[in-house]
Amino acid sequence: xxxxxxxxxxxxxxxxxxxxxxxxxxxxxxxxxxxxxxxxxxxxxxxxxxxxxxxxxxxxxxxxxxxxxxxxxxxxxxxxxxxxxxxxxxxxxxxxxxxxxxxxxxxxxxxxxxxxxxxxxxxxxxxxxxxxxxxxxxxxxxxxxxxxxxxxxxxxxxxxxxxxxxxxxxxxxxxxxxxxxxxxxxxxxxxxxxxxxxxxxxxxxxxxxxxxxxxxxxxxxxxxx
Numbered sequence: 001x002x003x004x005x006x007x008x009x010x011x012x013x014x015x016x017x018x019x020x021x022x023x024x025x026x027x028x029x030x031x032x033x034x035x036x037x038x039x040x041x042x043x044x045x046x047x048x049x050x051x052x053x054x055x056x057x058x059x060x061x062x063x064x065x066x067x068x069x070x071x072x073x074x075x076x077x078x079x080x081x082x083x084x085x086x087x088x089x090x091x092x093x094x095x096x097x098x099x100x101x102x103x104x105x106x107x108x109x110x111x112x113x114x115x116x117x118x119x120x121x122x123x124x125x126x127x128x129x130x131x132x133x134x135x136x137x138x139x140x141x142x143x144x145x146x147x148x149x150x151x152x153x154x155x156x157x158x159x160x161x162x163x164x165x166x167x168x169x170x171x172x173x174x175x176x177x178x179x180x181x182x183x184x185x186x187x188x189x190x191x192x193x194x195x196x197x198x199x200x201x202x203x204x205x206x207x208x209x210x211x212x213x214x215x216x217x218x219x220x221x222x223x224x225x
Contacts, residue, residue, distance in 0.1 A: 001026055002050035003222035008206035009037050009045040018209065022047050025212040034059035035169065035198055040082055043195035044203050049218075052225055062199030063147065065166045069192035070177040072159040072184065079115050079174035081191045089186045096154040099161055102183050107149050111141045112175050144171040160191065 009018055015036045023031045032053045034046040043066075048055060073090045076083035148166035155161075165173060174190040181188020196203045207221045 001028055001219060001222065002052055003224045004052050004055075004201070005047040005049060005218065005222055006201045006206040007045045007047055008203060008208050009042055010209065011040050011042050014039050015045060018045055019047065021209055021212075022049070022218065026218040032056060034062075035064065037195060038080070038193070040080070041193040041195065043193075044198050044201060044206055045195075046198050046201055049222065059199065061169050063166060063197075064169065064171070064195060064199075065164070065197035065202075066173050067152070067194045067196055068163045068165060068173050068177060068190055070161045070163055070180065070188050071191040072161070072181055072188045073186045074189055075178065075181065075187040076189045079172075079178040079189055080193075081189060083189075087187055090159075092186050093156065094159060094184055094186060096151070096156060098184060099154060099180075100151055102180055103149050103151065105183060106176060106180060107146050109143055109145050111143055112172055112179070113141050115172060115175055115178075142170065144168050146171070146176070159186075166197075 005022065007018055007022070009015070015033050019031050019033055023029060026049060028049065030050050030053055032048045034048055034056055037043065037045055046059060048059070071081070072094050073092070074088050075086045077086060078084075145168035146165065147168070148164065150164045152162040152164050163177075165171075165176065167173075167176075173193055177188050177190040194203075207216070211221075212218065
């Protein structure tokens with residue numbers, strides 16, 4: 001079976017978990033994915049089957065679109081809601097206008113320092129393994145492109161913003177949230193993440209893993225090359 005499958009990944013699963021499930025449902029071993037989603041993130045995960053696995057290098061360079069929740073006033077070890085709390089600055093209340101005024105600074109080509117809790121390797125070892133041992137190493141800044149960045153909504157009481165981001169491959173949305181919080185002077189972390197598009201493949205074309213549990217044939221949802 002050769003082709004592309006667009007999965008709406010649920011929270012609580014790694015991207016590799018999804019690949020294993022599809023291998024089981026499809027009855028074949030040659031299955032991969034084009035672009036990792038963190039376990040608690042949801043949304044578009046592009047699965048490549050058979051000969052489509054040859055498209056991996058091309059697919060990973062495509063634009064991606066996200067809807068991200070950003071919580072102001074709290075920073076964490078992982079820059080998201082699933083890490084340990086580092087700082088809390090709830091005394092200051094940021095206004096929506098201040099968030100909107102800050103966003104232009106992060107549009108276009110920007111520089112990010114990859115988080116310690118990431119799969120990037122340092123001397124052959126993933127950074128997240130080094131971080132789990134309580135260590136930190138110097139990371140080289142990386143340039144990424146933020147093509148679109150807008151504020152969809154803002155809750156002034158909860159100090160939470162919903163952002164829409166269209167970006168290049170390699171962009172860390174949680175780092176983007178943390179950096180926006182730093183510029184605002186209160187810190188921030190990413191509290192939710194949903195990927196809505198990878199290249200031409202959008203969330204409205206995605207299928208649920210539960211659909212296959214309930215009898216859907218993988219071939220029925222496959223985008224044939």
